[in-house]
Each structure stands twice: as C-alpha cells, then as structure tokens.
Amino acid sequence: MRVLLVSPESKVWNSRAHLHNGLGYLAGSLLANGYPDVTLHDGAVEDVSVAQALDNAIAEKRPYDVVGISAPTVLIDNGWAAAHEAKARGAITIMGGPHLTLQPDESMQKPEVDLVVRGEGEDAIIEILRILEDGKSVSDSRFRKVLGLSWHDANGRVMHNVERPLRPDVDNIPLPAYHLFKIERYTNLQPLTDGLDPHARAYTIVTSRGCPYKCTYCSKPITGDTWRARSVESVIKEWRLLVKDMRATEIGVTDDIWNLDMKRAKELCRAIIAEGLNTVPWVTVHGMKVNHTDLELFQLMKAAGCKRVGFGVENGDEYILKRVIKKSQTFDQVRAAFKNARQAKLQTMGFFIFGMPYETEETMEKTIQLALELDPDLAHFMIAAPYPGTELWKLVEKEGILFSHNWDDYAIQADKAHFQIGDLTAELVERKWHEANRRFFLRPSRIARRLMMADTWRNLPRRMQDVYRVMVGTKAKQGAP
Ligand code: B12
Ligand code: SF4
Secondary structure (H helix, E strand, O other): OOEEEEEOOOOOOOOOOOOOHHHHHHHHHHHHOOOOOEEEEEOOOOOOOHHHHHHHHHHOOOOOOEEEEEOOHHHHHHHHHHHHHHHHOOOEEEEEOHHHHHOHHHHHOOOOOOEEEOOOOHHHHHHHHHHHHOOOOOOOHHHHHOOOEEEEOOOOOEEEOOOOOOOOOHHHOOOOOHHHOOHHHOOOOOOOOOOOOOOOOEEEEOOEEOOOOOOOOOOOOOOOOOOEEOOHHHHHHHHHHHHHHOOOOEEEEOOOOOOOOHHHHHHHHHHHHHOOOOOOOEEEOOOEOHHHOOHHHHHHHHHOOEEEEEEEEEOOOHHHHHHHOOOOOOHHHHHHHHHHHHHOOOEEEEEEEEOOOOOOHHHHHHHHHHHHHHOOOEEEEEEOOOOOOOHHHHHHHHHEEEOOOOHHHHOOOOOOOOEEEOOEOHHHHHHHHHHHHHHHHOOHHHHHHHHHOHHHHHOHHHHHHHHHHHHOOOOOOOOOO
C-alpha cells in the first residue's frame, strides 16, 4: 500500500515551519509494522501542492492508495480541500488530529472524507490498513472493531466506534520517522537561532503526553488529562538519535508539560549532560508550568544546553487567573520562576491572554503591568480563542456571542476578539491588546534590543508586517463585527 501523509498548507499568519511530529509518529508506526512506502507532505515546506504531488505520483504510475490528512482546528478547511483532491484521484482518505477528534461528525458529512480517526493514531492507522489491504472497502464491517474510528457502514450510516484508550506504554511507541522529513527546510525553531543559520536542522521531541491541569482555554483532545511520561532512557535514546544521527542543530521539546515531575526533569537534564548531548541548544516550545520549577532545575537545564524557557503567565488579575482560567499557580510562583530562570542565565518567554470572560479594562491593565514587571525576553500577547470542547467554548456558547464559526479565524495570535460576553466588548479587548504590544515593545530598551537582533534585519519585510499588524491592526475578518 502506498501512503501519503499530509499536513495541509497553513494560512495561520504566524505559524512556523515546525516539523509535524504527529505525522512523524504515524510514519514511524507504519514503517515498524511493515508498510515501507510512506511519503510525508507538509504543506508548510513543500514546493508543490497536494494536488500536484498526487498528480506526479499518478504520472509516475505509482498512485497513492491511501492519503492520511492531519488537521488542528485552524487548518481544517485546507484539510478538507486536500481530501477533496485525493478523493478525486481515487485515493482512500483518512483524516485525524485535534479537530477531527473534537468534531468528527462535521468531517464525516463530507463526501471526500472516508474515515476519521479520533485520538492517537499510531495503532489505528495500522488496523485500518490491515483491513483495507484485503478488501479496499471503506465500509468493511470489520471497521466496527477499530477503536476511535468514525466510518460509514454499508448503508451509508455514520458510525462512531467507542474511544481508543490512551496508550499507556509510551516507551514502546515507535519513534517518529525523522528521516522522512525534508529537514533542511525547517530552518528554525525561531527565535532560538533567530533564523541565523540557513543550514539549521530543527527537530522536535515529545518526552511526555498529556497534562492533568484543566486550564479553561486549553484544548487537549489528543493527549488528554493524564500525564504519560517516557522513561529517561527512552528519551535519551531519541535525543542521541537527533544529535548524533540526524545532526540536529536545535531541538524543541513540545510536551504539554514536560516538567510536571521535577525529579524526572532534573534526571533527564543530568542524563543529557552525562551523555555529552548538551552540545545542541534546545527550548521548551510550549512552555513550562511555573509551579513545578526551582533554581536547581533551571541550572541543570542550562548545563544541559537549554537556551530559553517559556511560561504561561496568562493574566495579572487574581480572580481571572484562579477562577476563570483556573491556572493553578500563584503570582509568587510566576515571579520566582522568572527570577530563577534569569539567575540560571536562561532567556525567558511569557505568554499573556487578553479577553477572557469577566475581564475588564482593569484586569487587562493588571496583565500589562505584570508583563512590564516580569519583562521577559520574548512576550506573546494573545487574544482568548475558544476552541471547541474547552470550558471556555462552553461558557461562550452559553453566555456570550461568538463572532465567527469560520475555523480559519481561530489562530490564537490573531488580533481580533473572537467573542463578546457580558460587558466585555471586542473593541475593549482589541484596544488593550494593541496597547499591551505598544507599551511593551515600544519602550526604548526594547527597540534597542530588537535592533541588535540579526533576525530583525534578516527577515525585515516579515518583521515590518508584524509591527504593522500588532501596532495598527488588520482589516476586520469576515463575520467579525
Ligand atoms: C508542537 C505544537 C505546535 C507546533 C508544531 C505544530 C505541528 N506542525 O505539529 C507549533 C508551535 C508550530 C504549533 C502551532 C499551532 N498550534 Co499547536 N501544538 C503543538 C502541541 C504542543 C504538540 C503537538 C504534537 O507534537 N503532538 C504529538 C503528536 C504525537 O500528536 P499529534 O500531532 O496530535 O498527532 C497524533 C494524533 O492527533 C493523530 N493524528 C494526527 N494527524 C493524523 C492524521 C491521520 C490520518 C491519522 C490516522 C491520525 C492523526 O495521530 C498522531 C499520533 O498519535 C499540541 C498540543 C498537543 N499535545 O497535542 C498543540 C496544539 C495541537 N496546537 C494548537 C494550536 C491552537 C496551534 C495554533 C493554531 C496556535 C496559533 N498560532 O494560533 C498553531 C497552528 C499552526 C499549524 N499550522 O498547525 C492546539 C490545537 C487545538 C485545536 N483544537 O486544534 C493544541 C492542541 C494546543 C492546545 N492545547 O490548545 N503547535
Ligand atoms: S495550558 Fe498547559 S498547564 Fe494548562 S491544561 Fe493546557 S497544557 Fe496543561
């Protein structure tokens, strides 16, 4: 069976070319289970469209039998478009990823989508191919047994099989098929090397899956509310592969919460040092949780090659942080984490949210004040985005007005409010968001720091666009008020 795994082209303005570890894992599982003919097509880095890639394969008389497409909410429209192209060329289409897990029915109504995999896909894709290879019918009754699968039975009825339990033995999941990525095209985990190295080979690694916290805006459809950590030995094996065999020049740890168990995090750092793998710089892409850190951890991370740590600070108001976001951390813990990280000579990054329900001008002002006080090296101000399935989404559906059901509009860092709730208007949220950016980034010290960064000059047109968007704003999106 010839399989093409697709991550659709992204329209999200700020998305970066990070390799898609989910596709890597699926490919790894296919290779480990006797399906060697797997190709990856990541729209973020390919020269040709999915349609062209499919046509090329047909021209070479080696058409793809199965096209698997991955999509988070923001890419679902492009995911369907890719499925349409594949179906039109006779391939069987399977979709999976966060959005499909949250809203499978929506995709099952599309004639171009044959099968939808909810949840983790490494085992499901093998079970599906085993059935397809001796029948090729997407309505084969044996699909009834594939956990987490949505499919059409022979009468065309949509069937949603029961959930697939999260795989507990995370150490045994085959490693991502890193060699299948066009790695030279993933030139940065920006701004780790500030895009400076045109020959960068930026890999990502998942050392644990899931997170037990329940922040109300967070969408965890795949990895869930439990934490499944890989053993230090297993992670080190993969880290060594990236450093030695894949010749990584930078590594991003993409766990939901890699430091939940501080003892394990420290052991991992010690092992990286002991194995001499600390020569390659790394970052925690999706941040660390402040209440699981101390000075020793940051010092060990620094010694292990870590360059930068990010923290979800979220909000400067106690009520919003505790009761609305349910972040389970205190401002003292936030301040201590920044202080300790700086003392360990790590760069710091802070994420801040504007426009959560019940926010007021005063609460958002407190967030700006906190950002100025903490003064992270990098700050990301985001407007709250209610992803389906989250507590935030449910609250907005019940008590607020959602401006757009167009999934393209769900990029977290877009500059438009997504909803209105109570007295909180879109105008107020957007005004405070712009104000935060202006007051944070237009300080003379910041401008000087930015001008010193080579990335500013190397990517000048893009940086100018960023500045315009953040300071001035973009045209209102369709559907927004
Ligand atoms: C790393 C990461 C990124 C990286 C890289 C993204 C990428 N290309 O993979 C970067 C920083 C670029 C990023 C950007 C964004 N991200 Co992000 N990201 C993650 C993170 C932390 C880990 C993803 C990961 O590697 N998971 C591990 C692998 C193994 O899982 P997986 O990719 O989901 O794949 C598995 C299954 O989904 C399934 N599967 C997936 N695809 C398919 C396809 C088929 C055919 C099958 C059968 C199965 C299948 O099988 C895979 C193996 O088990 C997740 C959180 C999470 N834990 O899921 C958020 C997450 C996916 N991101 C999220 C968001 C919102 C974004 C942004 C929209 C943010 C923004 N800027 O506005 C952008 C979107 C950009 C884009 N083009 O995709 C949300 C998505 C929510 C949603 N409802 O869609 C998540 C869930 C975070 C969260 N908790 O809210 N992200
Ligand atoms: S935002 Fe982070 S800490 Fe909160 S639930 Fe999501 S992954 Fe966990």
